[in-house]
Amino acid sequence: MGSPMKIRASVKDGVTEIKVLMGHEMETGQRKDANGAVIPAWFINEVTAKLDGKMVMQAQWGPSISKNPYLAFKVKGGKAGDKVSVTWVDNKGDTRTDEAAVT
Amino acid sequence: MDRASVGIMAFLAVSAAAVTVAYAQKDAAQDSIEAYREALQDGNPAELYEASGEELWKTPAGPKAASLERCDLGLGPGVVKGAYAQLPRHFADTDRVQDLESRLLTCMQTLQGKDPKPYIEASFTAPPKEEMNALAAYISGQSKDAPIAVTLAHPKEQAMYELGKRMFNYQGGPYDFACATCHGQEGTRIRLQELPYIPSAKGAAAGWSSWPAYRVSAGQMWSMQWRLNDCFRQQRFPEPVYTSDATIALSMYMAATANGATMKTPGIKR
Numbered sequence: 001m002g003s004p005m006k007i008r009a010s011v012k013d014g015v016t017e018i019k020v021l022m023g024h025e026m027e028t029g030q031r032k033d034a035n036g037a038v039i040p041a042w043f044i045n046e047v048t049a050k051l052d053g054k055m056v057m058q059a060q061w062g063p064s065i066s067k068n069p070y071l072a073f074k075v076k077g078g079k080a081g082d083k084v085s086v087t088w089v090d091n092k093g094d095t096r097t098d099e100a101a102v103t
Numbered sequence: 104m105d106r107a108s109v110g111i112m113a114f115l116a117v118s119a120a121a122v123t124v125a126y127a128q129k130d131a132a133q134d135s136i137e138a139y140r141e142a143l144q145d146g147n148p149a150e151l152y153e154a155s156g157e158e159l160w161k162t163p164a165g166p167k168a169a170s171l172e173r174c175d176l177g178l179g180p181g182v183v184k185g186a187y188a189q190l191p192r193h194f195a196d197t198d199r200v201q202d203l204e205s206r207l208l209t210c211m212q213t214l215q216g217k218d219p220k221p222y223i224e225a226s227f228t229a230p231p232k233e234e235m236n237a238l239a240a241y242i243s244g245q246s247k248d249a250p251i252a253v254t255l256a257h258p259k260e261q262a263m264y265e266l267g268k269r270m271f272n273y274q275g276g277p278y279d280f281a282c283a284t285c286h287g288q289e290g291t292r293i294r295l296q297e298l299p300y301i302p303s304a305k306g307a308a309a310g311w312s313s314w315p316a317y318r319v320s321a322g323q324m325w326s327m328q329w330r331l332n333d334c335f336r337q338q339r340f341p342e343p344v345y346t347s348d349a350t351i352a353l354s355m356y357m358a359a360t361a362n363g364a365t366m367k368t369p370g371i372k373r
């Protein structure tokens with residue numbers, strides 16, 4: 001399920017800027033807990049973004065991305081009111097999708 | 104002019120130039136730190152904690168199955184907007200000067216029937232404190248851009264301020280340290296982190312208005328109580344009890360000194 005993402009999208013001069021804040025532990029699998037046991041890897045490994053139903057970005061992530069990742073990118077096109085939808089999938093198979101409207 | 108004095112003159116000229124370069128570099132370094140902070144500000148993960156804090160505030164919990172929505176943070180029951188900018192303050196019902204976190208514990212006890220003990224004793228990364236940190240993120244976020252309005256109208260507020268000032272300057276422990284050792288002079292920094300000069304209004308505002316904050320390097324949301332607890336640790340002082348008067352006094356000293364400045368909470372730190 002994961003915690004809700006914060007998505008902001010705004011269009012200026014025909015370019016839509018999309019900013020996404022995701023809540024995720026992004027555990028690398030390299031760290032050990034207080035008892036010396038390895039903390040299992042747990043991170044987002046795929047991110048996709050759709051603008052008005054059309055896939056505009058697809059990324060493959062790994063354990064080097066920080067906890068609570070922030071992603072910002074620009075896409076040509078888009079208009080106010082268009083729906084932005086962002087989905088992540090993590091290595092445990094958990095997934096979350098959130099939506100926002102372009103302003 | 105003999106040869107030796109020409110040599111000295113030349114040396115002085117070179118060192119003066121070197122000093123100028125060093126100052127210029129320091130400014131450039133400072134500018135790039137500012138640029139880095141600016142970039143961080145735009146996706147402050149504290150927002151995620153604000154969201155979970157808001158949920159905690161509104162969700163019924165505890166033996167009385169009540170939410171915190173009737174909690175009086177100083178502006179009347181249930182008023183969250185702008186409340187953080189006016190804390191710490193004296194509360195008539197407890198006859199204590201309270202900061203946000205001690206006040207939240209009061210509300211949890213009276214409204215929700217919860218025992219504050221586990222909240223006080225838990226480590227800052229344990230679940231009870233996670234609740235406190237999220238609540239602090241949410242409530243402080245509701246005072247973003249509000250002017251700090253902490254006055255010393257009540258005698259107990261005045262006393263708390265004086266105690267805080269003494270705490271700030273109290274030197275001791277194995278390192279013979281005081282808060283003032285790091286925060287008692289203008290224009291200093293540790294590595295790339297500037298150290299605000301707390302006794303000045305500007306310095307106090309730089310500190311007080313930017314906590315609670317998300318710490319990027321640790322991926323943690325820190326409340327003011329956590330920040331102060333770590334200051335005690337860094338001084339190698341005995342660990343203060345969570346929400347004890349010693350911690351509230353230091354907050355009172357900072358908040359009252361920063362009076363009139365604008366809240367920028369929740370902040371973001373390297």
